[in-house]
Amino acid sequence: MGMQEMETVTCLLTGVSHFTSELGRTILIILSFIRFGILAVGSQTLWKDEEMDFSCNSTQLLCQPSCFDEYCPISSFNLFSLQLVVLFTLSLSLICYMPSKYKNREGSLLGHLQGRNQLKLHILHLLSRILIESIFIVTFFKVSPGLLQSGVAQCHSVQCEAFVICVDLKEEAKQMFSIGFCAASAVSGFICLGELLSSLRSIYKAKKTSHTKQPYSKQLC
Template sequence: EWGFLESVFEGLQAHSPMLGRFWLFLMLVFRIVILGTVASDLFEDEQLEFSCNTLQPGCKQVCYDKAFPISQYRFWVFHIVLIATPSLVFVMYATHHNNKKAKRPKSKRSIIQNYIDNRRLRRLYIVNVMFRIAAEVGFLVGQCKLYSFEVPAQYPCDRFPCPYTVDCFTSRPMEKTIFLYFYFGVGVLSAFSSTVELLYSSIKWFCCDQENFDLDESTSENLQNLRKDESGKKTTKLCYLKNMLMLFCF
């Protein structure tokens, strides 16, 4: 149900930066609301109103399957559900993280652990955004290949059991064509905003991380040591990959 997806995105909003909230606005208003209102009425009778100039039993069904391998409406609903799945996983993890954080007593150890958990939470969010971009681009390509940018008013069909090449006709082709353009434009805007969000969040959170903690000197030193250990591990991994490439080349 749309209400379940809305609750998932509302939970995601609490952990998203400003660009992420803009993407959520696109999802809730220009996708979920419009698909649940306008598109449902536009596409619910598409198979019923699809007609062919023959009474041969089964011809209409096979021609409809050729014209629409998958309904545009179901294609877009599947798109939203696929994008919502990693977001649901992130919201579940974030809720679990916040519950653990609230139960910890205030101490130096808990502050360091909260710092580590926050970085893990941010990394999971970055993975969520990367999956979102891949899904957006994949469905944009799929929409282009399946439907192009036009719903023709007439389909010639010669599939069995049609006795000859028959002409089939769709209902409201111009409305559906306009909706194809609209949904493709929303997809391009969503993919672009997600890409900008990925770059901005990665730079802000991991390259220019300037978190301010109300800590004493010893706890701050522990955090600095932790950051040095993390950077050292990254350098070691890069050196290992470099050596492997050199061995492979020679």
């Protein structure tokens, strides 16, 4: 019972099934803790009140909020949090639809068929995870002002005067945290891609082996 619970927790943290290699699952667990750490520390320091850390040389009341929405339409913290929610939802669906590897240990036909269905589900979840990681990385670069920027931007809002300049006072620290989170997402995606190719290679070898053995079985009959 304890082993099954440990497998469930591992599957929840990694988002992959027991078909994944031990090294791959270990790295994915470490990456999950890194991402949790980035959000936990950033929520209390960098992203606690982003609008207060955004300063503009304007006296208009609505200028600074409108410039902040123009500069940062989606907060990096909200985007990264949404990414983790989607990944954990995918992990929960994997736990619900993929039985434990400790079940159906007997080499029966039913267990063999269930194993094949689990492998197909494993491949589908790897594809989904790669797609999710890629979509959120691309979305971040689309909506963010860009990495390695100074945090200074000119505001073009109609609520402001002409030539209003705004500065994000914590932009450099945010960039470091964002780079770390994006790097963790990219590494996670590459690990899932490697596991996907390994699974497809195993399926191809199994089919090739079955095709080579089939003529001999017919001769024996």
